Amino acid sequence: MSAQAQALPFAKLVARMANLMVGLPDYDSYVEHRRLNHPDQPIMSREEFFRERQEARYSGKVGRCC
């Protein structure tokens, strides 16, 4: 989890910010997390990850702001 502590390069920062603005967290961080902490369990592919997050964004109870 120490990877997050370092400052991100600007381009990466903007790309991650843009993705998270629409509810998509960083895929590589997800993979790294699963590898480190749940090595015995399956890891979603990039597409599965995208679909899972897209579904999750709109099935929560938090709406958009006025």
Added chain:
Amino acid sequence: MNGTAGRLVWLIVALVGAASLGVVALSRGETVNALWVVVAALCTYTIAYRFYSLYIANTALKLDGGRPTPAMRHNDGLDYVPTDKWVLFGHHFAAIAGAGPLVGPVLAAQMGYLPGTLWILVGVVFAGAVQDFIILFASTRRDGRSLGDMIKSEMGTVPGVIALFGVLLIMIILLAVLALIVVKALAGSPWGTFTVFATMPIAVLMGIYGRFIRPGRVGEMSAIGLVLLLLGIMGGQWVAEDPAWAAAFTFKGETLALMLIAYGFIASVLPVWLLLAPRDYLSTFLKIGTIIALAVGILIVMPELHMPAVSRFVDGSGPVFSGQLFPFLFITIACGSVSGFHALISSGTTPKMLETEAQARMIGYGAMLAESFVAIMALISACVLHPGVYFAMNTPAGVIGTTVDQAAQVVGNWGFAITPDELAQVAKNVGETTILSRAGGAPTLAVGMSTILSSLVGGQSMTAFWYHFAILFEALFILTTVDAGTRVARFMIQDLLGTAVPALRVTQSWGANLLATAIAVAGWGYFLYQGVVDPLGGINTLWPLFGISNQMLAAIALMLGTVILFKMKREKFAWVTILPTVWLAICTLTAGWQKLFDDNPAVGFLAHAKKFSTALADGKVLAPAKTTEAMARVITNDYVDATLCGLFMAVVVSMLVFGILNIRKALANPRATAHEVGIGGAAVAAGDD
């Protein structure tokens, strides 16, 4: 930057800010440059952030940078992810920035630029940013739990249910008023209507691309969408100039309202990947891009404000919204200063992604300052217009008539001299047949933005393009909110119905799903249609209701913050939340009271109902009603609005009572009783009550 040098810098910031505010407040010349407002705002924000938010962080809340956050404790790479603070700032800002801060200040400009500017600045520093910050903090200490959950666990089950009910009412009113803004902007505008309609096939195309052709490539699909969108704006001009096509895309408000209601129903039961998600991507990036463009535009163009500092309408006789400066200016500005809705976002996804608790200051307080700056820019955009144009655009046809000659005369009598030709020219410049009586904020903002942006890029020939770009940008994210909001309202309704009939809670069930969606759409659709046929323009009635409900939710959130401070045994610092809570309670209750009981039919719902009832009894028909049935409908609407207003007030008062009871209980207990989740994961309420 410590020691003497640091102090010197802050002294300079303070002096520059004070001087700019002085210019803004005292300038009585012809015009004042918008740059003074910008500088005053930026200085206020930096000082408030550096000193007040630091005080809240270190002294009042005592943020603990070493305490593991939900993201650290439950990291799953999906919902709970430790996230770089700048990335998270962007996420949070994009989630809180909506149509509210763009519309409220535009409407508030009828009282001049000064009252609005002052409240946007004071309100955000002492109320709005404090609320966002403290709710984010509270949720971070409770595993990222929602506002409703926190109210339930810290204040009791009954207040929790009341608050949830309040949130559902807000959703309904919010969706209605936002949909009304779109209807007002598109009625009689083939260019705008075509462009907004075009976003639907564009979004579907993007959705298919992102689902099947290049799965998950958000950047690519958004770029494609943006190009098509710009082509859509150009296509709209072609449509508007061709008589046959223009006729095909010219609709009355009533028709647009019915279309929007049907759209809301269909869009919110479709799979999200097909329409909602892709359009959400497009509207999010367009929103952020436009906000940045507007900021750059204002800084480079440095427009003059033509609106007077304080207009004659502070007396409450204004055409845009009725009622006096207190409380209605505060109710009208709403989101740009303090928005209860942000409490839902601050207890939503953001607290699950903080790396450390200390970052709650930058993300909670800081992002709200940025939102406030959006409100300042919206106010500037409205005030760069000739006041004659502003009032011609925002006054109902019942007052200024339907021709430029009549409008110029009425507006001129108010002291804003303008010629009919000038009014006609503005419409021509933006590619519309008329700009009269386009209440709702969006068209006014669009004219202001097109003035600024065309000075930056394209000049006069691009004014019409920028106008429709601005309309599209607002319509796009309003439609996204309508769609997403209808889904949220559906879940809430299913939850509520589920307490009676458990089968209705199953979100996979098509029957339950369609029933709850129908109820949600019927709820906001009713108010939307009522607003469209309202002779005073609808916004006049609905925006104050929305403002009251939004400020009511903010009062509830701040009350929760206060109770938490008392339960943490930090009551010495509770004035930080008590101050804005009391102010918001006074504002919402006064406004609610006046909306209910004021003798002036333009302000009070009951007085308006009485006026129509009396006329009906005498066999008279009052405009806009043309039949006795229409008269009866007006009266029914008045009573519905009055009931809603009464409900909002009841929610505020009951939450105040529960808040005070909880505070007394916390004071009587010598130990801290806040239900925080802490180090190691166990609940560490020091003394569980």
